[in-house]
Amino acid sequence: MRTTLVASLVLSASVLLACGGAEPPTPAPPPPPPVAPPPAPLTSAAPTDSAPAAPAMTPEEEKKAKAKKELDEDRAKWQEANNTELARWTPDLRAQATKLAGATYPNLQAGMKAILPSPVRVPGDANRDKYRHPAETLGFFGIKPSMTVLEIGPGEGWYSELLAPLLAAKGKLIDTSGDPNGPADSRGTFYAQRWAAFLAKSPELFGKVQTDVIDGKAPNLSAIPAGSLDAVLVMREVHGMVNGNTFNTWLSECRKALKPNGILGIEEHRAKDGADPVESSKKGYVPQQYVIDTVQSAGFKLAGKSEINANAKDTKDYPEGVWALPPTYERGDKDKDTLTAIGESDRMTLKFTKAPDGWTPPKK
Numbered sequence: 001m002r003t004t005l006v007a008s009l010v011l012s013a014s015v016l017l018a019c020g021g022a023e024p025p026t027p028a029p030p031p032p033p034p035v036a037p038p039p040a041p042l043t044s045a046a047p048t049d050s051a052p053a054a055p056a057m058t059p060e061e062e063k064k065a066k067a068k069k070e071l072d073e074d075r076a077k078w079q080e081a082n083n084t085e086l087a088r089w090t091p092d093l094r095a096q097a098t099k100l101a102g103a104t105y106p107n108l109q110a111g112m113k114a115i116l117p118s119p120v121r122v123p124g125d126a127n128r129d130k131y132r133h134p135a136e137t138l139g140f141f142g143i144k145p146s147m148t149v150l151e152i153g154p155g156e157g158w159y160s161e162l163l164a165p166l167l168a169a170k171g172k173l174i175d176t177s178g179d180p181n182g183p184a185d186s187r188g189t190f191y192a193q194r195w196a197a198f199l200a201k202s203p204e205l206f207g208k209v210q211t212d213v214i215d216g217k218a219p220n221l222s223a224i225p226a227g228s229l230d231a232v233l234v235m236r237e238v239h240g241m242v243n244g245n246t247f248n249t250w251l252s253e254c255r256k257a258l259k260p261n262g263i264l265g266i267e268e269h270r271a272k273d274g275a276d277p278v279e280s281s282k283k284g285y286v287p288q289q290y291v292i293d294t295v296q297s298a299g300f301k302l303a304g305k306s307e308i309n310a311n312a313k314d315t316k317d318y319p320e321g322v323w324a325l326p327p328t329y330e331r332g333d334k335d336k337d338t339l340t341a342i343g344e345s346d347r348m349t350l351k352f353t354k355a356p357d358g359w360t361p362p363k364k
Contacts, residue, residue, distance in 0.1 A: 067185075067187075068185060071185065071187055071190060074190065075190060078190075078194055082194075082197055082201075085122065085201060086201055088123075089201060089202060093119060093120065094202065094204050096118065096119065096120060097120045097165075097202050097204040097205040098204040100114060100115060100118055100120060100165045100205065101164065101165040101168040101169070101204060101205050101207075101208075102168070102169060103165075103169060104145075104169045104170060105145045105166060105169070105170075106145075107144065107145065108135070108138055108139055108143055108144060108145065108166070109135065109139070111145055111165070111166040112134065112135040112138070112162070112166075115162050115165050115166060116129065116134065116135065116162070118165075120161065120165075120202070120205055121161050121162075122156075122157075122161065125158055125161065128158065128327065128344070131309075131311075131326075131343050131344035132158075132309065132344070133308045133309060134159065134162055136308050137265075137267060137306075137308055137309065137349060138162075140265075140304065140306045140308060140349060140351060141231065141233065141263055141265035141351055142231070142263055142351070143163075143166075143231060143233075143263075143265075144171070144230075145166055145167060145169070145170050145171055146170040146171050147167065147171045147172075147230035147231055148167075148171060148172040148174070148228060148229055148230050148231075149163060149167060149171065149172070149173055149174070149229070149230060149231045149232075149233060150174045150175075150176070150212075150221075150224065150229050150231070150232045150233070150254075150257065151163060151173065151174070151175045151176070151232075151233045151235070152176050152232065152233065152234050152237055152250065152254075153176060153234070153235075153237040153240070154175045154176070154177070154195060155236075156194065156195075156198065157195070157198045159233070159235055160173070160175060160198075160206075160209070161205070163233075164205055164206050164208070164209050165205060167208075168205075168208050171230075172208070172210065173208070173209050173210070174209075174210045174211075174212055174224065174229075175195070175209060175210070175211055175212070176211075176212050176213075176214045176219075177191075177192045177195045177196070177211050177212070177213055177214065178191055178192035178213065178214065178215075178216060179192055179213050179215075180192040180193045180195075180196045188216060192213075195211070196211075199211070212224060216244065216246070217244065217246065218246075218249070219246055219249050219250050219253055220253060221253040221254070221256065221257045224257045225257075226256050226257060227256075227257070227258070227259050227260070228257065228259070229254075229257045229258045229259060229262055230258075230259060230262055230263065231258075231262060231263040231264075231265060232254045232257070232258060232262070232263070232264050232265070233265045234250075234264070234265065234266045234267070234268075235265075235267045236267055236268060236269060236347070237268075238266060238268040238281075238286050238291060239268065239269060239280075239281040239284050239285060239286050239322075240281075242277055242278060242281040242286055243278070243281040243282055247294060248294070248298060251294070251295060251298035251299075251300070252298060255298060255299050255300065255354055258354045259354070260354060260356070261353050261354055262353065262354045263303075263351065263352070263353060264295065264300055264351075264352040264353070264354070265349075265350070265351055265352075266291065266295070266348070266349075266350045266351075266352070267309060267347055267348070267349050267350075268286055268291060268347060268348050268350075269284050269285045269286065269322045269345040269346070269347055270285060270286070270287070270288050270310075270316075270345075270346050270347055270348045271283075271285035271286055271287045271288075271316065272285075272287070272316055273287060273288075273289070274287065275287050277290045282321070283316075283318075283321030283322060284321040284322030284323060284345075285316055285321070285322060285345075288348045288350075291348065291350065292350065293361070295350075295352050296352075296361035296362075297361060299354065299355050299357075299359065300352035300353065300354060300355055301352060301353050301354075301355045301359070302350065302351075302352055303351045303352055303353045304350070304351040305348070305349070305350055305351075306349040306350075306351075307349070308349050309346075309347035309348075309349050310346055310347065311342070311343055311344065311345060311346040311347070312346065313341070313342045313343060313346075314342060314343075314344075314345050314346035315342075316345075316346065322345050324339060325339055325342060325343070325344055325345055326339060326340055326343065326344055327344070
């Protein structure tokens with residue numbers, strides 16, 4: 001029986017082996033799912049052909065951008081120069097300014113003798129005296145220390161630093177200016193701010209100067225009492241008035257503000273005879289006969305012509321206009337020696353007086 005049991009076990013094992021009954025091997029694990037690569041940074045993505053291009057600036061936008069760039073550059077240059085000028089005003093210089101403005105000058109000549117060599121003037125301004133002949137020019141106009149004088153368009157104050165102390169004790173100086181609180185991108189606003197800073201640097205010298213804020217496109221002198229001015233000075237400003245089509249308006253306003261027989265003094269870059277006034281004004285020059293005819297038609301008598309500020313070397317044909325010449329030097333260092341040798345522009349110097357109502361200019 002034992003033999004039979006063993007045989008049965010052997011037979012069972014043989015059957016299991018024949019049928020694959022052994023334990024199967026452990027299967028290999030499946031491979032992990034593929035991992036997607038991280039997305040590329042947006043900044044490194046190449047632009048597609050469909051990306052819209054930046055729109056090109058219009059000619060007007062280009063013009064505005066250029067004007068803004070130039071204005072920003074001019075502001076920066078002026079700020080640097082102004083800081084240098086402010087640092088120059090020591091207590092000693094302020095004492096000299098106080099003495100100069102407090103003096104009572106018996107006449108123009110005495111005033112100019114004291115003021116012209118004074119260190120209160122901006123460094124370099126005296127270098128222009130040989131071209132501008134300030135004592136002779138103001139003397140030709142008949143300016144006196146006791147007068148009330150309006151200076152139209154003082155610029156950077158070249159004449160103002162002479163007139164302010166001259167008139168401080170017995171007379172009065174009024175200067176026109178734009179609005180210093182105007183639009184920040186306006187060149188007129190910059191000029192007005194520059195003028196305000198010029199006056200503020202020395203209350204001792206300029207504390208009595210009155211500023212009349214004017215809209216240059218529509219000039220109006222109504223803030224000045226009618227018939228109160230002894231003289232109006234227009235120094236190298238007529239070309240801007242002609243170019244801006246405001247010359248006749250300015251003349252009308254000046255006539256109302258002047259006393260009877262009051263003086264209108266004009267110094268202006270002189271264009272060639274027969275030049276078109278509007279076209280030449282764009283280059284900074286105006287024909288002399290045109291100025292005389294226009295001013296007389298506005299109710300002024302021509303009282304005199306002077307060649308004090310004439311310059312036969314001025315060819316008047318510069319692409320940059322009068323601004324190619326000193327002191328502007330629009331070309332920079334290019335041709336600077338040649339332009340310096342020419343000097344400042346050829347200028348007319350004309351004196352007019354306010355004519356009575358109803359007066360008519362003489363016939364040519």
